[in-house]
Amino acid sequence: MDQTPFTKLYFGKSDPNHELRSNPEDFIKSYVDVNGAIDRVVSGEVNLILGPKGTGKSALGLYIEKTSMKGRYFARMKNASHLPLAEIPQLKTGEPQGAVRTRNAWRFILLSNYLDVALSDPETKISQIRDIRRVIKGLRDFGFMAADSGHSLLKAHGAKFTFPTSQVGSLFKEEGGRELGIYTLLPYLERWAKSLTSPNRHILLLDGLDSIFLNDAAYDESLSGLAQAAYEINIELMEARATGSVVLLIRNDIFSRISLVLPDAHKMRDFAFDLDWRVLSGAAGVSSPLIQLINRKSGQERGDGPIDVLSYFPEKISPVGGRGGVRQRNPSRLQYLLNLTRHTPRDILQLMEHIRLASMHLDPTPVKPLPIETIREGVLQYSTKYFVDALHGEFAGYEGGREEAEAALQALKWMEDSRFTRGDYRRSLQKHFPGLETKADEFLRLLFFAGALGNLFDNGGERYLVFYHRRNDVDLNVQGTLVLHNALTHAWSKKFGLS
Incomplete structure (x- = not known):
């Protein structure tokens, strides 16, 4: 059982250039070459x-x-x-x-x-x-x-x-x-x-x-x-x-x-x-390269061996929808945490870092597992301070200009629900940015490739989501049901798209 307090684990910075400049030795020691x-x-x-x-x-x-x-x-x-x-x-x-x-x-x-x-x-x-x-x-x-x-x-x-x-x-x-x-x-x-x-x-x-x-x-x-x-x-x-x-x-x-x-x-x-970090569903996910990354990186800076980071979390974590307090079934800790990311190293490490910072403020004597309130505060900070900014970064240099890129995101933010259709999004654009509704399909595809939304499919009663970063060989079906990414659901205080 890992005895190192969660507050002492190391997850690095969102930009490797910043991490390298601030502490080259930590960057080198904690780098993980999984594949x-x-x-x-x-x-x-x-x-x-x-x-x-x-x-x-x-x-x-x-x-x-x-x-x-x-x-x-x-x-x-x-x-x-x-x-x-x-x-x-x-x-x-x-x-x-x-x-x-x-x-x-x-x-x-x-x-x-x-x-x-x-x-x-x-x-x-x-x-x-x-x-x-x-x-x-x-x-x-x-x-x-x-x-x-x-x-x-x-x-x-x-x-x-x-x-x-x-x-x-x-x-x-x-x-x-x-x-x-x-x-x-x-x-x-x-x-x-x-x-x-x-x-x-x-x-x-x-x-x-x-x-x-x-x-x-x-x-x-x-x-x-x-x-x-x-x-x-x-x-x-x-x-x-x-x-x-x-x-x-x-x-x-x-x-x-x-x-x-x-x-x-x-x-x-x-x-x-x-560089494929996608995590397969099921129990095998706990030994996936992405989880190996956080386990190995968290301890390397201190000179320790791999640390079981998931063991710091309750086995089941109940997500709470922002507005309306709609509860989902309790997913496993792995599923809960991964659904807040785009299955990339940067996202998962930043999620862990924001939960670590929340633990420093809320848990002067940290315990194991982490309290649900601490986890949720870290998730909220990650969603609002990191994830939304990361989406803005995906649109850097967009040929339509900064104003159009901002409009695409704002129209998504100002929608009523996190599960919606192409028509819903088009109406949001028409209401808030008249004239840009003609670019609805283009914006939706850009948001899909940025990881802001995915498709919801129903296969004979079995529902599943498709996000670009989890399956990068797919394209968006603009005619289908669309679902907002979980991190944006937290950041923008919306009801969850799935019950």
Whole structure:
């Protein structure tokens, strides 16, 4: 029986970047690699990490980057959220506009950044390495790798980028002293990436694609070019037995959409790793990867072994509907807690953290199991302070603008019940935001993929719910019965959608 008070358990922060900055040692010690993704990325077996928002893609990349000095590899994670993705196809490479130019623009960006990683390794060897370092520094100074590279790429899109060969000795002597553009410089980057040697591996991870709402066809050409460019670079590096790989961290729904126009989509899947934390129903759920995560993370920061976190909760927990006090049947503690999340690491860890904080305020001498009042206070704080904000984050960059995104959520909030139909939602939009009711179906799908609502199905009297994060191979049936997520039911004081 675990003796550690619940208030002393460790569940981390909602953003791995914040957790890493505030206490790097805690982040490293408490990181949980349940499915062996780290070794597969480091070895080059995997170069495409897929998963919905909150499944730990960024945390995995940060862990690999921050522990790279302890292993025989050099890794760096770059954030793509500042890149003007829709403008990449317009980047002047010296070629006609089209898919090939877009792919080569991405090849140039990825190889520039990959070489920046490889040349940070003091054991890297290649002919004329000092001059090559000057080239990479010149690209970095221009902004192809820095935090403000979005502004630089916009500048390059408006005027053809050139590199003065006079700065790098005899490296480009066959070019006759002429300035090089992206198209003419690209073969050199390819050659260097394939020919440098080192006893260490070099890994470039590209993150931040979740930070932009990518439900707009305007991004598809750019993202398709990115995925194709990364795949081709990795194949070329493997065939040359080069020192490293390029790894993309991307939402699986985005990859599924752009794969329709990718000629090598089925081949890319051979090198993909799905961060799938979904929990199967029944008793087996207690040993699922998601529960292993909270058990192992909660004790690692203190140097303890795995802790049975569920044992701190009563075996049955009765949910209470907000308005009206409607009670459900008492579900198991596992079902109760999971139904408040989207079956992602970020959600479950934040739920536990808010219950821990509530316990600190309400239980000066904590007991086991936790009092129901403490659990409910933590759930309320989690629902209002974390879950609603997380949904707002899902709409960041939405092409309809912040006001439309806010309207989509407010219309959902101001509905009478948590079980409703498409017509109910449309009427809420018409009442509160006249004119936007024509976008009801679009908004409902966005809310579905954000995890705010799901479908209720009745199969011969047996009812079950389908949420995107629990089954990410499904789409919303807008004609069917819709149910608000349990966390929003708490946050917005509504009656439960199920009795």
